[in-house]
Amino acid sequence: MGVQFYEGKEHRYIDYPVMDVLQMMGRACRPTDDERSRCVLMCQQTRKDFYKKFLAEGLPIESHLPTHMLHDYFLAEIAVKTIENKQDAMDILTWTYFYRRMTQNPNYYNLHNVSHQHLSDHLSELVENTLNDLVNSKCISIEDEMDVSALNLGMIAAYYNISYVTVEVYTLSLKERTKLKGLLEVVSSSAEFETIPIRRHEDALLRRIYDRVPVKLDKADFEAPHFKTFLLLQAHFSRLQLPPDLAADQALVLDKVLNLLSACVDVMSSNAWLNALGAMDLSQMCVQAMWETDSPLKQIPHFEPEVVKRCKEAGIESVYDIMEMEDEKRTELLQMDARQMRDVATFVNSYPTLDVNHELVKGEYTAGAPILLKVTLARDFDEDDEGDDQLVVAPYYPSKKMANWWLVVGEPSTRQLHVIKRVTVSKTLAVKLEFTLPKGAHSLKLYIICDSYVGADHDIGLDSIDVAEGEDSDSDESMDSADEE
Template identity: 50%
Template structure:
């Protein structure tokens, strides 16, 4: 209707800005914060989300220019002006998923020992940024020795974690070989923390309800959004499903995943917002 011109205004959530193809002459971003259920507080939108929302303004072939109005707190105005008009440095987040990436390289035999792991890191954007912004990555200096020590520490901590989670084995304190859990995690693109949880909690006596509980404990569901004021809706959903949920658990994304997955199995009607979250959960659940 909006594209056909039948309606002139469309209201969309921040998440929908990534999936929608519609453009407009004017885009208004009503706020730069959202409620994070995991932290139980309002947090700023990531910069890439703000950029994505701003990108909805202007219609190529229709408008010569587009307009975006960004509404934010007065204390944030200078920050967003700087961000919009001046380039910001791009940093690596490889360290946040280092174990999963390194596990995949071990499975592919790209990394067969600890020195291979260090060499592999030197080819990454993460390595390039270490010397450019050492404070961001917790380095004390940018000399060759500082970088070498940091990479060695990262490799040691990562492979020890993978071994502890059953994803790889360390032979003679040097050689690395993939283990069964690591092979499964790499093949299905599952996080190493998730595969360890599955291995520890699932056994031959686990019933369907138990399997759903374990599935919803997966780290992949950490990103399920929990919105402000959603507790009442989730509490009502739990009651209609006959599930008992502790009050302080209603802000937990894993609890929300559990409720929406059971709602899918029981064909329980849910709101439009929850339907969007349910689709996200089902996409991950099929792979897991």
């Protein structure tokens, strides 16, 4: 194996960090099981003295806070108001391990002196540069050259625990008419996927996968982690068999992607774009490993193409149709053994059936005045089941997941999203959605979108609403424009 690995970004072999070697050696012993263990390290003769020295002596552990995560650390603390000004940011750094190591090993942190003045100047410059980067990415604002507060993009990044760079990429790349291909490309370019490993000679295998997936790019870079992520997601939707190392990489991607898609939904809905529904569809595709053009029946375990074809010929199009079939007819149609039928029953019983009632509160609708929509969601469930009926049945998704729902009021004719709310429905839930409309006639829809199952969504047309001109609409508009400035 040696003591080097191939670094795809730099296209060369580099040494394993000594701390990684120590960790691997530590795994040679099973605590409480082994009294002794042996680790053999194979390396070149020229490297032998180096490893003997560093493996026998204790190594100091240095902080990577300023180089890897300071921006996101500050952003998270600003979002929860732990940091409210630049002085708070300075103070919070003095409580970190980074501050302790600066005084002990100044050369590592590019410090030439450990006097109080030098430390203070260095921290001050670090805080200033970091906060300016966050301002330039529109994640925070600075008032009176001192006070800091989180903006909408910063709150999204902090809530989903994702990089500020990722949110900046989303806000620059996502547009009002971005469709599935664009969404896939933007999500794959997230900073979180930069650590996906690129292995030696892996490009040949990725080329074969690229030939089998439907969505292509103008420029394919088989040695870029973002393009590899793009391919692994498509391979997941197409349910392609992958070798173990790529399957492990794919699991890493899927573990992160739902959070990123939720952030995409929030960024697009912040701009009142109704195509946020596309990111919700992509979330369903990631959980159930299927394309949006596939039959909803494909997500049921053991529903291979021939089974789906038989169902389609029999007029069975949805999971609800499978539920409503008589047992004898279902058994005859599916032609499965007892174990497979149990798996089918488990999925069908977990598949959400929502009863939706909605009421638009009547009144005189005027421009800028709040309009209230009351929505009641009731979930059919078996009283004998415990809380596990909320757990999503998704054989191709590597983690456990609970089903959540997005409630969206939008106007298809103008592609405008007016209000959005994310909820979890255990039994029944009453939700109030409040929004405003400009003057004119509006034909709205209520969308209830599941983030985990395909075909469980509701698309409900609301009564046409005529909005009269508001008395204070002129003054409101002037105030809005002043706020924007």
